[in-house]
Amino acid sequence: MLQALSNVLVTPAEMTAVDKDAARSGIDSFSLMRSAGTAVSAAALRLYPEALRFVVLCGPGNNGGDGYIAAAALADTGASVAVFALGDAAMLKGDAARARDAFALVPRPLDAYGPQSGDVVIDALFGAGLARDVPDEARTVIEQVNASGVPVLAVDLPSGIDGRTGEIRGLSFVAAHTVTFMAAKPGHLLMPGRARCGTLEIFDIGIPARLVADRAGDLHVNTPAMWEQHLGALDPATHKYKRGHLAVLCGGPVSTGAARLSAAAGLRAGAGLVTLASPAEALAVNAAHLTAVMLKEINNAAGLAAWLKDRRLNAFVLGPGFGVGKKARDFVLMLCGRALVLDADGISSFREGREQLFDRIAAEGGEVVMTPHEGEFARLFPDIAEDAALSKIEKAQAAARLSHAVIVYKGPDTVVAAPSGRAAVNVNAPPWLATAGSGDVLAGIIGAHLAQGMPAFQAAASAVWRHGEAGVVAGRTATAESLVESIAPLRGNA
Numbered sequence: 461m462l463q464a465l466s467n468v469l470v471t472p473a474e475m476t477a478v479d480k481d482a483a484r485s486g487i488d489s490f491s492l493m494r495s496a497g498t499a500v501s502a503a504a505l506r507l508y509p510e511a512l513r514f515v516v517l518c519g520p521g522n523n524g525g526d527g528y529i530a531a532a533a534l535a536d537t538g539a540s541v542a543v544f545a546l547g548d549a550a551m552l553k554g555d556a557a558r559a560r561d562a563f564a565l566v567p568r569p570l571d572a573y574g575p576q577s578g579d580v581v582i583d584a585l586f587g588a589g590l591a592r593d594v595p596d597e598a599r600t601v602i603e604q605v606n607a608s609g610v611p612v613l614a615v616d617l618p619s620g621i622d623g624r625t626g627e628i629r630g631l632s633f634v635a636a637h638t639v640t641f642m643a644a645k646p647g648h649l650l651m652p653g654r655a656r657c658g659t660l661e662i663f664d665i666g667i668p669a670r671l672v673a674d675r676a677g678d679l680h681v682n683t684p685a686m687w688e689q690h691l692g693a694l695d696p697a698t699h700k701y702k703r704g705h706l707a708v709l710c711g712g713p714v715s716t717g718a719a720r721l722s723a724a725a726g727l728r729a730g731a732g733l734v735t736l737a738s739p740a741e742a743l744a745v746n747a748a749h750l751t752a753v754m755l756k757e758i759n760n761a762a763g764l765a766a767w768l769k770d771r772r773l774n775a776f777v778l779g780p781g782f783g784v785g786k787k788a789r790d791f792v793l794m795l796c797g798r799a800l801v802l803d804a805d806g807i808s809s810f811r812e813g814r815e816q817l818f819d820r821i822a823a824e825g826g827e828v829v830m831t832p833h834e835g836e837f838a839r840l841f842p843d844i845a846e847d848a849a850l851s852k853i854e855k856a857q858a859a860a861r862l863s864h865a866v867i868v869y870k871g872p873d874t875v876v877a878a879p880s881g882r883a884a885v886n887v888n889a890p891p892w893l894a895t896a897g898s899g900d901v902l903a904g905i906i907g908a909h910l911a912q913g914m915p916a917f918q919a920a921a922s923a924v925w926r927h928g929e930a931g932v933v934a935g936r937t938a939t940a941e942s943l944v945e946s947i948a949p950l951r952g953n954a
């Protein structure tokens with residue numbers, strides 16, 4: 461069953477709806493809690509066989525209920541177990557009250573706990589139901605546990621992490637391991653939540669996959685399953701034009717490197733031909749550096765218009781090192797009907813006048829992908845960026861809807877979103893991708909995928925994943941140049 465759900469992301473609100481659906485369909489909710497709590501105890505025993513004592517911190521809701529079940533299961537194995545409760549455990553209701561009664565000892569108050577060497581903390585204070593900043597009564601224990609180095613096994617989510625956004629609500633545990641149920645939540649993958657979950661385990665507590673799938677939106681972890689059906693096998697009788705012709709538009713003579721990186725990445729990623737379109741004043745510097753990538757003089761809109769008559773130009777990258785201003789805007793507006801990656805200066809140029817861009821994209825219906833990092837996102841979408849209620853996923857989705865383009869909202873937790881609301885969160889990127897020119901390489905890979913005929917969402921999602929893999933291959937000393945050399949084949953193409 462988890463096979464079908466393994467890449468689906470479910471928000472806490474959707475999970476609550478799934479719970480209700482499960483209850484309506486006759487599934488006993490306490491049996492789900494028993495599965496959840498037992499899975500936590502099994503994980504604790506597997507991960508920490510050397511623990512001297514399991515300390516279960518239980519909250520006021522069902523997350524606490526999972527904790528009591530885990531405590532009882534651990535005690536049954538003969539392990540040393542202590543339970544500390546936030547608030548009055550006698551006030552628990554429903555399944556959580558039943559779970560509390562399954563544990564023989566009366567829990568002690570939370571503030572009576574002080575971490576000791578040999579302890580393993582099982583954090584069952586808050587999970588999906590965290591609705592506001594963690595209460596003051598929990599602050600001291602969270603701070604003490606985090607400072608102590610005692611390992612934390614989180615139930616569902618580290619308490620304090622918002623399952624919808626990955627934000628820290630006041631403060632949170634830093635877990636070594638998190639056991640969640642049925643499907644990952646956005647907060648497990650979005651920063652800073654991801655960094656506080658430790659390793660993530662998704663346990664099947666027995667809710668039918670169909671019930672989860674019915675409530676889940678079109679939100680996934682970015683894995684090859686998202687796009688591999690769009691990878692054509694390479695025809696032995698292909699020729700270079702069939703493999704796609706990518707054009708990268710270059711800026712002035714002192715900032716040509718970025719466009720060359722995109723071009724080199726595009727060629728390596730499988731475009732059959734790549735042409736760098738350069739203004740006259742940068743031709744000499746570009747010619748001195750290029751070998752397999754071709755060079756074409758394009759100085760102005762008239763020159764671009766003439767070149768665009770060549771329909772064999774399958775895709776374009778505009779932005780890296782291009783320069784911010786009217787020339788960029790004019791060029792971009794001419795390219796909106798084609799397959800286009802709009803990056804860097806191409807995005808920043810529309811800080812003013814974005815409506816014209818968005819209208820043109822909508823009217824021309826091209827396969828347009830925009831690749832903003834946080835700063836560029838805030839320039840083009842200040843209203844969305846400033847909305848503190850939205851998660852990074854929701855921001856990317858709102859931007860895609862508004863612009864009619866596929867948005868690649870970059871960072872350690874890059875989100876790819878389509879105007880339809882479909883979205884994927886990327887998780888394979890190592891932190892050393894944060895190196896100058898890395899984004900230019902990504903733009904070139906997306907361009908190559910577009911040139912090969914992939915639809916914009918799949919072209920972008922596969923490129924983000926491939927960029928992450930290239931980072932892994934390049935290793936900690938990666939530079940943009942070594943990243944290009946580390947781009948590996950995608951199954952079927954390249």
Ligand SMILES: NC(=O)C1=CN([C@@H]2O[C@H](COP(=O)(O)OP(=O)(O)OC[C@H]3O[C@@H](n4cnc5c(N)ncnc54)[C@H](O)[C@@H]3O)[C@@H](O)[C@H]2O)[C@@H](O)CC1
Nearest residue numbers: 493496521522523586587588589590591592593594595616
């Ligand atoms: N998803 C599922 O199918 C299942 C979920 N289970 C567990 O149920 C949990 C969700 O349970 P709940 O909805 O009861 O939520 P939680 O147990 O996460 O917390 C909700 C309780 O805490 C209170 N609360 C929320 N934020 C607070 C704050 N900042 N300060 C003080 N009090 C606060 C709420 O009013 C509520 O009483 C999941 O995280 C998971 O551990 C399991 O029992 C098994 C089934």
Ligand SMILES: Nc1ncnc2c1ncn2[C@@H]1O[C@H](COP(=O)(O)OP(=O)(O)O)[C@@H](O)[C@H]1O
Nearest residue numbers: 870871872889890891893894896897898899900
């Ligand atoms: N901490 C990180 N972990 C993983 N990937 C990162 C991290 N920081 C940045 N990246 C990735 O590195 C690339 C940087 O792109 P960008 O910010 O445009 O840089 P540049 O303009 O130097 O090319 C993006 O693909 C981004 O997702």
Ligand SMILES: [K+]
Nearest residue numbers: 583586617619
């Ligand atoms: K928790």
